[in-house]
Amino acid sequence: MLFTIFGATGDLTTKKLIPALYNLYFEEEMPENFKVINIGRRAYTSEAFVDEIREKMSGDYPRWEAFKKHLLYFQMDFSNSEAYPDFKKFVEDLPGQYRNRIFYLATAPRFFPIIAQALIQCKMIRRDDFREKIVFEKPFGEDLASAKAYNRLLLEAIDESQVFRIDHYLGKEMLQNILMVRFANKIFENIWNSESIESVKIYAMETESVKQRGGYYDHSGALKDMVQNHLFQTLSLVAMEPPGGLNDNLIKDEKVAVLDRVRVSDEVIYGQYAGYQNEKGIAPASTTETFVGLKLYIDTPRWKETPFYLVTGKMMSKKRAGIEITFKDATCFFEKGMPKKNKLFIEIFPREGLVLQFNGKAPGLAAYTMPMKLDYCHLCNVVGNSPEAYEKLISDVVHNDASLFTRWDEIESSWRIIDAMIEKKGLSKPVIYGSESEILSECEKRWKEPVFDEDMD
């Protein structure tokens, strides 16, 4: 197998792709005969590239010396279509036969059509040769129009089954767990609606600034970088109707149905961290949002007026992601004690787990009610390591399993929402925040409720 990474000098390759490929190799999940071709425009020998990438990778890699023999570097400007015949020759001249070919586009979306078209034109990827596949990082497109154009270009030349649109959130264990928790438990099935649920919060907080990615991020912002993909994917799993079966397409049909019924409220808070405009690659007086606090509704009989809050931001105090489902107050006839609302926390990062908050009797003679928690730590009960999202997804591409990849109509529906939000937002100035608490208190003022449950911090 030949695994080619376009954009291999970038952050994603060092942080996620090479470690994931290494882990698959370590676990003997890679085919015996494989090469990873790393493409970048900087001048490196394969050896220098591999040494530099290893220096930047954190953690232990006991079989690195054996693994690194499978890594190659190929220097090329991937935006130049004339460079592809040389790349093709490089591949053809490799000793050994590599009929399974995966092209992984770890680049900004504006390069997607250029690279895809060049690969198609030089016949490195051909329709219906299912051993030739192309993987696109998120976000797929920069808006609905560009996403549609990219998709058309692809499907005119190759088959949908050769296209993998990645959203690595879907490879996370707890995202995969949402459907199990919802549909394999009678206790949740009957209360998963507006009758019982007061609100749902979905959050993904990052501590990092835009770092070296200012040029990309300033054209994207949190809406396109996080909400269009990770948060909408999570939302659709939480809110979807039961699918007609466990068939991948039936599940995706229900996810699309959720996105098509989203109604974004006027209570959207856009923030930008103080100092953003001084970062490298950012336009002067940029109004790009690095924080979004979004309140929306899903107009289905199940959800009626239940608010869903989606929150994401850069330069937050702690990196964390999860879902907080708050249930309505029970009719409580116990007079003493401090009962709290029932909550279900689905923890995605850093801990993977489930916490259910409920009320019970405080120990002692008196009938005091007090909140208590059932706590399940997903990782703690796993023998060995839980696979990283990228490991799972790369392995799925190798095995032609597209169930955790985004289908075109999911992308189309999510861009439709984001485009409308961007149009409404226009060039209005985001709230400048110096800290997480500053921007969250802005949300709390607007929404009249705390963003996070203080007990879960």
Ligand SMILES: NC(=O)c1ccc[n+]([C@@H]2O[C@H](COP(=O)([O-])OP(=O)(O)OC[C@H]3O[C@@H](n4cnc5c(N)ncnc54)[C@H](OP(=O)(O)O)[C@@H]3O)[C@@H](O)[C@H]2O)c1
């Ligand atoms: N970083 C993450 O953790 C992460 C997580 C999830 C998804 N993603 C997605 O993954 C994609 C890539 O992200 P990234 O963070 O790796 O971006 P990045 O750090 O900007 O890397 C992109 C790489 O592409 C190279 N490049 C740009 N133009 C080129 C050209 N014409 N020819 C050859 N190489 C060229 C750049 O190399 P030069 O140095 O030569 O410019 C750069 O190293 C994005 O779509 C992003 O949304 C990233």
